Amino acid sequence: MGVLRRSTACIHAGVVPRPSSLRSRRFAVKLLFVQGPSIGTRLLLLAALSITLMTLDQRTDAIRQVRGGLAVLVYPLQYAVNIPAQLLDWAGDSFTSREHLQEENEALRRENAALRSQLQKLTFIETENRQLRELLQSAKRVGDRVLIAELLAVDLDPYRKAVVINKGSRDDTLYPGQPLVDADGVMGKLIHVNPWSSTAMLITDPNHALPVQVARNGLRAIAVGSGTEDHLELLHLPNNADVREGDLLVTSGLGCVFPAGYPVGKVIRVEVNPRLPFAHIVVAPSARLTRSREVLLVWPGLSERPGNPCAFGKPEDEG
């Protein structure tokens, strides 16, 4: 043992030039005196632990804290990986020419003027709408509250479509299931809320289904993600359903997750095959799912009427 100790001390000091043979011998010694259970037993124990964790994660909310804690641990890494993308953005902003900025400024000013004029009309229409609804004594809708968040440029599971945003439970009362939109349309909904970051499932994820209606005629349908970046599919619409190419789809508000009226996408293809029971309808999302950097988190405004079926999903109730 004394000899062994000396030789390990030599390696420690970096004196012995050929450590590989010694190392394997030392490993053999270690194996002889190894403490604790064998690796097979350890694997079995850890496998049991994994299965418990997975079951809890899939079926209950019990280990949300564990995930939150670990997410805080890995957040610095996500932040660091995001930095090059941010630098590129910053460089792009800093090194543009004066003419380009002037052009952009001009375009933005025009767009702003156009949007403001539309907004004037919108305010009028909103007031009128409220009055009409009061006359009809139907449910009143309150305005939606929003919060701006930024996407972190990190990749998640390659099999799914999801993104990380830089807002978490420390920033506001976010909740799983909360809708996420960008300037052009619906992007997805939050699935996990961690202290400083959250993850959201995009509407193109194959596990995402979104209740929509055709803006032109109010026909309702379910838009399901295809797993590719650029299209959704409408499920279970019969061959003679009144859907045409170019139709705009908006959220219908059924299902109580997404507020009604946000644009979802445009129908780009309607394939009717008489042998199949349903039409194959392909939709291109309006939101710039792969290019948006800034996104909006929405708190749907709920009706003030007590009998509203959506009230159970109210974020305040979830705590």
Add this chain to the structure above:
Amino acid sequence: MSLTRHQGGGVIALTFIGAFALAILPLPGALEIYRPEWVTLTLIYWAMAMPARVGVAIGWITGLLLDVLRDTLLGQYALALALVAFLTLHLHQRLRVFPLWQQGVSVFVLVMLQGLVVIWIKGLIGQSPGLWAVIAPALTSGLVWPAVYLYLRHLRRRHQVA
């Protein structure tokens, strides 16, 4: 023995942090599926080179962190990586004497196995990525293995990790 335990742990941790960073580095959508499993490669290297220090438990913990980073079901990569670490420990004496290309083939099999565990768990909860999503990362992992091996060996020798 306690003297040797603490040498170069920082280097091992740093290589794992590097692997995690590579694992979440944004890639264009079409290339995403071909991303080598950097964390698995790092784990295989260290489990092969120093089986007394990096084993099933480290594999499980790195897998758990990968689960959080990729926002998957908590425990799925943990299980898969613990299994990979276990097999590497079992085979480490053979793996060490293989020529690099043969090690690459073994790595392909190990990463493939990890992918199969993951796809199986995903199948149980109702998500089903295609089989190509398992084969593609295993292929690229096997191809980049020689470079990973030589680089990590260089690091290990230079910093006298023992």
